[in-house]
Amino acid sequence: MAKLMKARTGGMALLALVMAVSPLGFANAYYYDVAVGALFNAMICVGLNLLIGYGGQISLGHGAFFALGAYASAIGTSRWGLPPLAALAGGGALVGLLAFALARPILRLKGHYLAMATLGVGMIIYIVLKTEAQWTGGPDGVGVDPLTLAGFTLATDRQWYWLGAGLLLLVVWLALNLVESPVGRALRAGHGAQVGAEVVGVDTSHYKVLMFVVSAVVASVVGSLFAHKNGFITPDIAGFHHSIELVTMVVLGGMASIFGSVLGALLLTVLPQMLAGFDDYEAMIFGAIMMGTMIFLPKGLLPSLIALIRKKRGAKP
Amino acid sequence: MSLLRVQSLSKEFGGVHAIEDLSFSVAAGTIHSIIGPNGAGKTTLFNLITGIYTPSAGMVEFDGRPIGGVAPSRLAALGLSRTFQNLQVFFNMTAIENVMVGAHLHLDRRFWPSLLRLPGSVRRDRACRDHCARLMDFVGLGAYVDAEASAMPYGALKRLEIARALAAKPKLLLLDEPAAGLNATESREIDQVIKKVAADGVTVVLVEHDMKMVMGISDHILALDYGRKLAEGTPAQVRANPDVVAAYLGAHS
Numbered sequence: 001m002a003k004l005m006k007a008r009t010g011g012m013a014l015l016a017l018v019m020a021v022s023p024l025g026f027a028n029a030y031y032y033d034v035a036v037g038a039l040f041n042a043m044i045c046v047g048l049n050l051l052i053g054y055g056g057q058i059s060l061g062h063g064a065f066f067a068l069g070a071y072a073s074a075i076g077t078s079r080w081g082l083p084p085l086a087a088l089a090g091g092g093a094l095v096g097l098l099a100f101a102l103a104r105p106i107l108r109l110k111g112h113y114l115a116m117a118t119l120g121v122g123m124i125i126y127i128v129l130k131t132e133a134q135w136t137g138g139p140d141g142v143g144v145d146p147l148t149l150a151g152f153t154l155a156t157d158r159q160w161y162w163l164g165a166g167l168l169l170l171v172v173w174l175a176l177n178l179v180e181s182p183v184g185r186a187l188r189a190g191h192g193a194q195v196g197a198e199v200v201g202v203d204t205s206h207y208k209v210l211m212f213v214v215s216a217v218v219a220s221v222v223g224s225l226f227a228h229k230n231g232f233i234t235p236d237i238a239g240f241h242h243s244i245e246l247v248t249m250v251v252l253g254g255m256a257s258i259f260g261s262v263l264g265a266l267l268l269t270v271l272p273q274m275l276a277g278f279d280d281y282e283a284m285i286f287g288a289i290m291m292g293t294m295i296f297l298p299k300g301l302l303p304s305l306i307a308l309i310r311k312k313r314g315a316k317p
Numbered sequence: 318m319s320l321l322r323v324q325s326l327s328k329e330f331g332g333v334h335a336i337e338d339l340s341f342s343v344a345a346g347t348i349h350s351i352i353g354p355n356g357a358g359k360t361t362l363f364n365l366i367t368g369i370y371t372p373s374a375g376m377v378e379f380d381g382r383p384i385g386g387v388a389p390s391r392l393a394a395l396g397l398s399r400t401f402q403n404l405q406v407f408f409n410m411t412a413i414e415n416v417m418v419g420a421h422l423h424l425d426r427r428f429w430p431s432l433l434r435l436p437g438s439v440r441r442d443r444a445c446r447d448h449c450a451r452l453m454d455f456v457g458l459g460a461y462v463d464a465e466a467s468a469m470p471y472g473a474l475k476r477l478e479i480a481r482a483l484a485a486k487p488k489l490l491l492l493d494e495p496a497a498g499l500n501a502t503e504s505r506e507i508d509q510v511i512k513k514v515a516a517d518g519v520t521v522v523l524v525e526h527d528m529k530m531v532m533g534i535s536d537h538i539l540a541l542d543y544g545r546k547l548a549e550g551t552p553a554q555v556r557a558n559p560d561v562v563a564a565y566l567g568a569h570s
Contacts, residue, residue: 174432181431182417182424182442189407189418196405196478199367200485201393201422210428256409 008176011259015172019165023158032157034273036229039164040222042265043171045249046258047218050175051211052247053255054184056191057107058115061122063242065216067129068095069223070233071136074144084147088224092217099216103209122243129235141234144227160229167225168262171218175258178214187211188256219246252293254300263302320345320489320520321366326375328358328365328544335361337544338375343489343522343537348515350523350531352555353541354564359524360402362541363493366522367399368392380488394422398487400478402494402524408467412458415466415477416449417442419484452480456510472503479510489520496527508534532556540564 019039026032044066051057072091076082082090106117129136136142147154154160178184189197190204197204227233236242245268253264271289275282297304319342328336336358343349351359364370366377368389377385379397398419407415417424424445425431430438450462456476461469466477475495482490492511496504508530515521515534525531531538531552538555540547548558555561 177434178432181434181438182421182426183428183431185410185414185418186421186426188410188414189421192407192409193405195369195389196401196407196481197418198389199369199393199399199405200419200481201390202418203390 007259008180012169012172012176015259015262016169019168023161029157032161034270036157036160036164038266038269039161039168040226040229041246041249041269042168042262043164043222044219044246045253045261045265046168046171046175047215048246049250049253049256049258049261050178050187051208051215052250053257053261054179054191055187055208055211057208057212058111058247059118059212059215060115060240060243060247061118061120061125062215062219062246063240063244064122064125064238065095065099065219066223066226066242066246067233067235067238068098068125069220070144070227070237071129071142071223072220073224073227074142074233075135077145078143084145084224084228085149088221091224092220095220096213096217099213100209103212104205107205107208107212119240119243122238122240126235126238126240129238136235139235141232143232144230146231147225147228154228157229164225172258172262179258183207183210248290252290252300254303257300257302260300260302264300267301318345319343320380321522322376322378323362323366324376324378326362326365326377327373328361328370329373334544336365339541339544339546340375341539341546341549343520345488345520346515346518347536348511348521348523348534350525350535350538351541352525352528352531352538353547356543357541358544359541360493361544363399363491363524367397367491393485393487396486396488397491398482398485398489399491400475400482400493400495402497404474404478406466406474406477410466412461412464412466412469412477413446413449413453416452416480416484417445419481420445420449420486422485449480449484452483453477455483455513456480457506472499475499476507476510479507479514483514483519487519489522490514491522491524493524494526495523496525496530504530 022035026035044062048059048062051059069091072094073084073087076087076090077084102121106114109117130139154163186197186202187207189202190207194204249264249268250261252268253262254260272282272286275285278285293301299307321343323342324340326336326339327334351362353359361370365372368384368387371386376383379395384392384395407418425438425441453459453462456479458473458476458480461473466474469477479492479495495507495511499507504527511521511523512534523531523535535552538552539549540555540561542564547564548555548561
C-alpha cells in the first residue's frame with residue numbers, strides 16, 4: 001500500500017487503470033479515434049517534457065521530427081517495400097542522427113534564440129516535405145498502408161487504442177526511470193544551476209544534446225505509428241502549428257511532470273472535440289480555458305493540483 | 318608536497334588587472350585561507366583555479382599537472398571541487414538529489430542502464446543515496462534530506478553546497494565565503510565542518526571575511542590586495558604584517 005502511494009508506482013497504476021476503464025464510456029469508433037490521438041500526443045509530450053521541463057530547453061521543431069518519422073514509414077513501406085517496423089526504426093535512427101547533428105550548434109543558444117532556431121529547423125523540414133513532391137507526394141500528401149506486425153494487421157481504432165495504451169505506459173515508465181537516474185539528475189542539475197553542475201563534473205551540454213535526440217526519436221516513432229493509423233499524411237503535420245500545440249500541452253500539463261504531460265496532451269486533444277458543439281465560439285472558449293489555467297495554475301495543471309492537495313493535507317495535523 | 322601551485326598568474330578584464338603576477342602554493346592536507354578587502358581578486362582567483370575563467374598569463378598546477386583553461390567539468394575528475402559565494406544550488410531538485418549530483422562521476426551514468434533501470438545501476442544509485450545522506454549528516458543537514466532545496470534557509474544551502482562538493486570526493490576543496498550571511502552560531506558550526514573535512518585528509522582553500530574563523534582554523538594565510546600578493550604566512554605572521562593592517566584599516570601616512 002505504501003508503495004502505491006509513491007508517485008511512481010501509484011501514478012503508473014492510476015494511468016493503467018484509467019486507460020483500461022475509459023473504453024467503457026466510448027460510444028463508438030470516433031471516441032477510440034480521438035483517444036488514440038490523445039495517447040499519441042501524450043507519448044510525444046512525455047519525451048518533449050524531458051527536454052523542456054527537465055532540461056530547460058525549448059523546441060518549436062518537434063512537429064517536424066514527428067512528420068519525418070511519418071514520411072519515413074510512408075516512403076519506406078510503400079515505395080521501398082520495407083517491413084513497417086524496419087521503416088519505423090530506420091526513420092527513428094535518421095531523425096536521431098539529424099537531431100544529434102543539429103543539437104550542438106542549436107543548444108548553444110538560449111531562450112528566444114533557441115526557440116527561433118528550432119522553429120527554423122521545423123520550417124525547413126516542412127518546406128522540404130512540401131516541395132520534394134517526387135518523394136513525398138507534395139502538398140497533396142501520400143497514402144500509407146495499415147500497420148502489419150507478424151502477420152497481424154491493426155485495422156480498427158480499438159486495436160490501435162490498446163497498442164497506444166501499452167506503448168504510453170512503456171514510455172512513461174522509461175521516462176520516470178530516466179528522470180530518477182544519474183542521467184536525469186545531471187540533466188535537471190544543468191537546468192537548475194549550470195556552473196554548479198559543471199564543477200562537480202557534469203558535462204551539461206552532453207545531457208541537453210542527449211535529451212534533444214531522445215525526444216526527437218520519440219516524436220519520430222509516434223509519427224510512424226500515426227502514419228499507419230491515419231493511412232494518409234500531408235506536410236501540414238510538420239507545420240508550425242503542430243509544434244506549438246505540442247509545447248502547449250507540455251506547459252499546460254506542467255513542466256518537469258511526466259504525468260502532467262499525459263494530462264496536458266489528453267486535455268488539449270479532447271477539449272476541442274468537446275467544444276465542437278459551441279460552433280463559432282469553440283476557439284474562443286478554448287483560448288479562455290487555456291488563459292485561465294495559466295493565470296491561476298502557472299506551474300501547469302498537475303504540479304499545481306499536487307501542491308494544492310499537499311497544502312490541504314499539511315494544514316490538517 | 319604542494320597540491321596546488323599557482324605561478325605568475327594574471328587575469329585582465331579590459332585593462333583592469335583582477336589578478337596580477339600572483340604566485341603561491343598550497344601544501345596537501347592543510348587549511349589555506351585567502352583574505353583581502355572587497356575587490357581584491359579572491360573570487361576571480363577561485364574562478365581561475367576552477368576553470369570558469371581562462372588565465373591571461375601564468376600557470377595553475379594541480380597535483381602535478383597544469384590545469385589553466387581546462388573545462389570545469391573535467392577538473393572534477395582530477396579531484397577539484399568548490400562551493401560558491403553566490404549559491405549555485407539546483408533549486409529544481411530535493412536536497413539529497415543536489416548532493417547526489419555531486420557524486421555524478423562516481424555513478425553509472427550510461428544511458429541505457431539508466432533508461433531501463435537495470436538492477437546494478439539502481440543498486441549503485443541506492444548506495445550513493447545512503448552515502449549522500451551520511452554526508453548531509455556530516456555537515457549538519459540530517460533534518461533536510463528529503464526537503465526541496467527551494468524550501469531551505471540560506472544557512473542550510475551554504476552547507477548543502479559543501480556536502481555536494483564533498484560527494485565528488487575531492488582532493489582539494491575550495492570554499493568561497495562559506496560563512497557569508499550566517500550568524501555567529503552558524504559560523505562556528507561551519508568552522509567545525511571545515512576542520513572535520515581537513516581532518517579527513519581533504520586539502521581546503523578558503524576565501525572568507527570572517528577573521529575570527531580565518532585566524533582560528535587556517536594553517537596558512539595569503540592576503541591579497543588589488544590582485545597582488547600583500548602578505549603570506551601563518552595567522553600570527555599575517556596578523557602582525559603592517560601592510561595587511563593598512564589594507565584593512567586604512568594606512569596612517
